[in-house]
Amino acid sequence: MLQGLLKPVRRRIGFWFDHLAPRGCALCDQALAPGAFPSVCMACILAMPGINRLRCARCGLPASAVTDQQACPCSIASPAFDQTVAVADYVAPLDRLITSLKFGRQLNLARPLGELLATRWLGSTPAIRLDCLVPVPLSASRLAQRGFNQALEMARSMAASVRAPLPVMPFGLHRLRDTPPQTGLSLVERRHNLAGAFSSGARFDGLHVGLVDDVMTSGSTLTESARILKAAGACSVVALVVARTTRDSPA
Ligand SMILES: [Zn+2]
Ligand SMILES: [Zn+2]
Numbered sequence: 059m060l061q062g063l064l065k066p067v068r069r070r071i072g073f074w075f076d077h078l079a080p081r082g083c084a085l086c087d088q089a090l091a092p093g094a095f096p097s098v099c100m101a102c103i104l105a106m107p108g109i110n111r112l113r114c115a116r117c118g119l120p121a122s123a124v125t126d127q128q129a130c131p132c133s134i135a136s137p138a139f140d141q142t143v144a145v146a147d148y149v150a151p152l153d154r155l156i157t158s159l160k161f162g163r164q165l166n167l168a169r170p171l172g173e174l175l176a177t178r179w180l181g182s183t184p185a186i187r188l189d190c191l192v193p194v195p196l197s198a199s200r201l202a203q204r205g206f207n208q209a210l211e212m213a214r215s216m217a218a219s220v221r222a223p224l225p226v227m228p229f230g231l232h233r234l235r236d237t238p239p240q241t242g243l244s245l246v247e248r249r250h251n252l253a254g255a256f257s258s259g260a261r262f263d264g265l266h267v268g269l270v271d272d273v274m275t276s277g278s279t280l281t282e283s284a285r286i287l288k289a290a291g292a293c294s295v296v297a298l299v300v301a302r303t304t305r306d307s308p309a
Contacts, residue, residue, distance in 0.1 A: 084170035085151055095219055096173030103174070108147030108304070117277060118142035118302040135245060137277050138284035139269060139297040143182060145174045148273050148301035156272045156301060160208050168208060171300050172215020175270070179298065180220065186296055187266045191217055192230035194271040194283050195256070200236060212300065213270040229259040230267075231283055240278050248278040256286045263291035274299040 081090050083099035090097060103109060112121040116139075117132035146152055159167040179186060193209035201207060210228050217224040237255050240248050267287050274280055274297060284295040 084155070084167065096177050097170045098174060102151070106146040106152060107149050108302070109145070111147070113142070113144060113302070115141055118144040118274060118297070118299070120304050132277075135277075135281075137281040137297075138288060139277075139280055139295045141186060141294075142274065142297045142299065142302070143175070143179050143186065144274065144302035145178050145300050146302075148275070148303045152301040156208075159211075160204070160272070163205070165206060165211060168211035169215045171272070172212040172217075173219045175212060175298050175300060176216040176219045179216070179268070187294075188224060188268040188296060189265040190225045190227055190230070190262075191268045191270055191298070192227050192283075192287065194269065194279060195229075195231050195233040197233045197236045200233075208272055209270050212272065213268075216270065216298070224268075227260060230262070231286060232257045232259050240276050248276060249282070252278055252282040256283055258286050258290035261291050262287055264293055265291070266294045266296070267292045268296050268298045270298045272299065273301045273303070275303045 081092070081094070081097060082088060083090055083102055084097055085102040086099060088099050088101075090099060096103075108120070113119060114121050114130040114132060117130060117135075117137055119130055119132070121130070148156075155167050155171060158164045159171065179188070191213040193207055193213045195201075195209075196204065196207045207228075210226070213226045217226050233256055235255055237251050240251060243251060269280060269283055269287065271280060277297075280297045280299075284292075284297070287295050
């Protein structure tokens with residue numbers, strides 16, 4: 059009973075502590091102003107490889123190697139998502155933060171990563187419309203093993219750090235089974251590997267959906283998830299990823 063009464067008080071104290079107490083940059087620990095957003099300092103953001111990279115708007119691959127979007131591998135692979143918002147390249151320091159979040163159980167890192175995603179989305183030109191966020195789900199067994207879905211935690215952080223309402227739909231997609239690693243598989247094999255792995259948990263008629271994940275490598279998981287969201291009525295799907303690998307082509 060007493061525990062139940064104290065819970066909201068503790069939550070409120072935590073909220074004010076978080077917003078008024080000085081915090082350190084998630085990467086270099088340099089002090090940030092209370093309530094600073096994102097909770098990574100500007101010097102660390104600007105030092106991230108790929109942060110200012112020109113990218114293919116559709117799949118997020120570096121655009122430096124291609125003269126126009128027609129030349130990007132995604133013009134052949136045709137991913138089911140319409141656009142990609144990626145913070146930076148999947149190398150240090152982002153790879154380290156993501157690994158610590160997922161495998162080191164450092165759940166506190168979901169906040170800066172979600173905030174970086176929000177910052178990147180808010181800075182998109184032209185502006186990208188999003189009506190809701192759907193995390194790429196984990197299977198029930200993987201979720202039980204890890205205890206949380208990092209994509210959901212990042213989506214929550216992103217939604218909490220923007221002013222406009224941006225509902226997060228934790229059960230927008232379900233993952234019905236785990237799939238073997240995609241590395242070394244061809245485009246057709248990757249599609250076969252993921253067939254039937256996801257199902258939708260809601261209707262998305264007429265909605266512009268932000269599909270949140272930590273990393274895009276081949277893009278196969280995101281494209282299969284986007285395909286299910288569109289079959290459930292979504293009129294557009296934007297892949298929102300913290301980190302993008304720089305070589306693989308989307309499938
Ligand atoms: Zn820093
Ligand atoms: Zn592309």
